[in-house]
Amino acid sequence: EVQLVQSGAEVKKPGESLKISCKGSGYSFTSYWIGWVRQMPGKGLEWMGIIYPGDSDTRYSPSFQGQVTISADKSISTAYLQWSSLKASDTAMYYCARHGTISDPWGQGTLVTVSS
Amino acid sequence: DIQMTQSPSSLSASVGDRVTITCQASQDISNYLNWYQQKPGKAPKLLIYDASNLETGVPSRFSGSGSGTDFTFTISSLQPEDIATYYCQQYDNLPTLTFGGGTKVEIK
Numbered sequence: 001e002v003q004l005v006q007s008g009a010e011v012k013k014p015g016e017s018l019k020i021s022c023k024g025s026g027y028s029f030t031s032y033w034i035g036w037v038r039q040m041p042g043k044g045l046e047w048m049g050i051i052y053p054g055d056s057d058t059r060y061s062p063s064f065q066g067q068v069t070i071s072a073d074k075s076i077s078t079a080y081l082q083w084s085s086l087k088a089s090d091t092a093m094y095y096c097a098r099h100g101t102i103s104d105p106w107g108q109g110t111l112v113t114v115s116s
Numbered sequence: 117d118i119q120m121t122q123s124p125s126s127l128s129a130s131v132g133d134r135v136t137i138t139c140q141a142s143q144d145i146s147n148y149l150n151w152y153q154q155k156p157g158k159a160p161k162l163l164i165y166d167a168s169n170l171e172t173g174v175p176s177r178f179s180g181s182g183s184g185t186d187f188t189f190t191i192s193s194l195q196p197e198d199i200a201t202y203y204c205q206q207y208d209n210l211p212t213l214t215f216g217g218g219t220k221v222e223i224k
Contacts, residue, residue, distance in 0.1 A: 033210075035211075044218040045154070045203055045215040095159055101166070101207055101210070
């Protein structure tokens with residue numbers, strides 16, 4: 001079964017750093033793009049960026065360029081989304097998904113809460 | 117960047133009604149458009165790919181049409197289990213993607 005499993009919920013303070021993960025299984029992890037999508041409370045889906053684990057080619061939405069870092073470790077079939085200094089406005093659900101001409105499968109989501 | 121304008125942002129309809137959602141691209145994207153359904157607390161689920169193709173296992177009351185810049189998603193007979201938010205997604209300039217703003221569908 002092709003699946004993506006994300007790391008658990010996080011509660012952080014403003015200014016702290018964070019790295020969340022997305023582990024792929026059941027397919028060739030290095031052969032498909034993996035992307036990240038933000039969903040703020042009660043809001044829509046926002047595409048953040050994407051990485052090709054085979055060669056680490058990474059692209060960002062202009063809205064998220066410089067705000068987050070996307071990386072991958074192909075040796076353990078895991079992609080990451082990282083913040084160096086969280087803000088309250090980063091509070092959201094974050095989904096990873098395997099992206100091609102369709103986005104499928106999706107991870108179960110990681111809820112990030114940033115509060116003082 | 118390609119922008120996707122989805123409308124309406126929300127709608128309320130009765131069980132059995134025909135529901136239509138539109139998505140407009142800021143430039144020609146051919147048929148490079150998908151539709152997803154998201155239920156509360158769940159990840160999005162693919163319903164329609166390449167503008168008009170029904171994903172395996174998805175009920176036939178769901179359909180999509182369009183090409184170029186204008187696309188339509190239809191539920192032919194709304195059912196209670198269809199309560200969700202629906203999103204269009206363009207993939208004309210892979211690997212970058214864009215989602216529409218979403219349409220929340222409720223039962224009247």
